[in-house]
Amino acid sequence: MALVAAGLVSVLVAGCSSPGEASADDPTTDGGPVALDFAWWGDTSRAERYEEAVALFEKENPNVDVRTRFAGWGDYWTARNTEAAGNSLPDVMQMDVAYLTEYATNGQIAALDDYLGAEIATDGLPESLLPAAQIDGETYAIPTSTNTLATIVNTDLLATLGVEPPASDATWDEYDEFLTDVATAGRSTTPVVYGSVDYTQILWLFQIWLGQQGKTLFEDDGLGFEKADLAQWWERAASLHENAVLLPPDRQTQLEGADALGVGETAADISWDNFLVRFSEGTDEGDLNLVPLPTDDPDERGLFLKPSLMLALSANSEHPAEAAALIDFLTNSPEVGEIFGMSRGVPASSAALAGFEPTGLDLQILEYEESLTPYLTNSPPPPVAGFGTLETAFVRISQDLSYGSMSVDQAVDEWFAEAESVLVQ
Template sequence: MRFRHTHTAAATGTLLVAALTLAGCAASGQPADTQPTLDPDEEVSISFTFWGNDVRAALYDEAIAEFEDQHPHIDVKILFLSPNDYWEKRQIEAAGGGLPDVVTMDLAYLRQYSESGSLLDLEPYLGSIIQTDPIDSQVLSAGVVDDTTTAVPLSTNSWGMFLNTTLLEEYGVDPFDGGSWDDYYDWMSEVSAAAGAQSADVWGGVDPITRIENFELQLRAEGGNLFEEDGTPGFDEERLAEFWDSTSAQRADGGVAPQQRVAEVQPLTAFDAALTASDATWDNTGAGFLGNLGEGFDIELIAPPLSEDGGKDLYLKASQMYSIAANSDHPAAAATLIDFLINSPESGEIFGTNRGLPASATARDAANLDELSQTIADYESSVADRRGEAPPVPIVGYGSLHEKFRELGEELGFGTITVDEAAAQFFAEMDVVVDQ
């Protein structure tokens, strides 16, 4: 599945960067037997927050303007932050009981905010203000924590692998065509050697061990989970060390992009800075990659490596979700905004797959899928046989563990820590998080 850069609006979905310490009271809301309604004559103002880049911000500006045209009595204050700042700001707000009315939520933080009582029980609004028929029930269930719905998914995505076919053609290396993770590591070394022979500042890929999702996929292929339903880890220190050691040869021989070069191009990734020919990440990241690479680059989306034949490692993830703050003074208006952003044809047309493939069939049918968007949709269909059941809702503290995993992976890249030291540090951090 190959596509070329276009001028389609896009942004990179993100994962999780801050540890949370949340405070709050029990989730509140109207009794389940009460049907909430929106007073069309009441002038209200609500706040809405999301993460992303300037491209996504422009799309939200357009969508909110359309919403306010349709609901002139509702004024929406938009609060936009970069991915790196978003969760730090939410942590401060949640601790003070002052979250925005509508919060863009990530699955990794959902349990933390739900169990702290920071989020409203949405059950009274489902099927009344927020239409749920267009959303697959399995996708909708991702917003349920302890039998309470505290978020509604707005989009889905799946883990994939992007290839920069322009760079591969330039250095005379065939695209990776599937295989095990070891096959992929060997392929990365081949690309790095070919580019190095021409004194090019290009490598086969970023080191896969910096991303906990790559580790999760390997565990799922083996029939396990990163964390079980009761919160216990599905791996031990030895298995984690094995994963982190799996690219030691590539780190030593220059088969992966040096961590120093990766750090130098931030906030771009090594892939959208054209330093690497591959990257494994969520499929909705492709739009941001193309936007940052600029004209003249072709990229391709393929399935990631699979070490166990027949393994069900992939799954359909609720890439982003919307929640309402438990302290919201205008929950009906907030629910009306959520329904518009998730279900309306106007929202589907404006965003396309910028936030991931729309979870709502109504929005998805209205989306004018450009080449990239159609590629993402086709990719998710193509890996259906490889998808297993979605993993359990992430444990409380997963966000901080996700960040710790990344930090330790980067330290391994810099050579400032050994694999055994990294594994011991991660388990020490995990013990603290799980015991909280």
């Protein structure tokens, strides 16, 4: 993903931003207004939206100047880890649930409870969402938006191939049969069309699958499942790779970050529902639609709303009240809701959601999440410290599996060894 477009190169300031990040010029603070640092991960499209939102905040709060910076996912967390070691995190930072426990328990971000109801309004946020931002009863971040996993299908491409989309109550075996039908019909097309990418590489999806089995990913600071469960999950992909149903891993590498669904080389993908917009931008043709995830029991879907983005306050901020006000504005402002639409996910705040009238793909995302309301469980609490490391290992090991470089049992043993190492720290 291109991090800095040509038009943004001029804002790079040596010595001002962390490696890999784009940053605005530093305002002078001596005797002047309050200066806040605000950092997020994302592309230039997200940057343009945040800059517009920040400009509105500064207009309403003329005593505050907000210095902004952004980076791609990997560079973003490299920079934050470096700053955390030096107690120099930005006043406000975009936070992911995978890293919340680590930053909170290490005292690097501040508990926000003293600001709730005053500087930060939470009455418009779903009660089921807040536990995902709480540790030991204290709130360490504010969810700005939600998303959940969905099956995204290219209905136009499926019609061309003569394959029906999966049913809303499809079982996992039926879903695999659907992918097989797609790949069979797609072998004679140009380009060749596969069923999907390897969905067993998604740790969050494995967590949902476990929920469908009445199990959990973590339990009492340990794992809530056994090796046999992970083996059963990863074995699903083995026959699909053998029969050329899933996009070959070497072809996925050749796409160099492009979405296979977006370029028409797969007809389906299981991904976050707000990615519907991104996938749609990757192709000039093809109507993309959201379908519920497979489940072997329609009453046990294992689904929950995940905070797609959260905002946290540095424990070392010299201006915590102003920083809390910025968090509130970026979360609850109807104007900010209009600026972002569904690009951050469905706005968590009812006030932000009221700021615009969803249409097209945005409306489809909203209606999809609303349709799942009867099946949703409360958002799980933040994952254990080190979740990011375990997620990276999960993807890496499952990719090795897709190349056939190890057996399922070897892969399971390797991931469990990684988990044991992380969880005992």
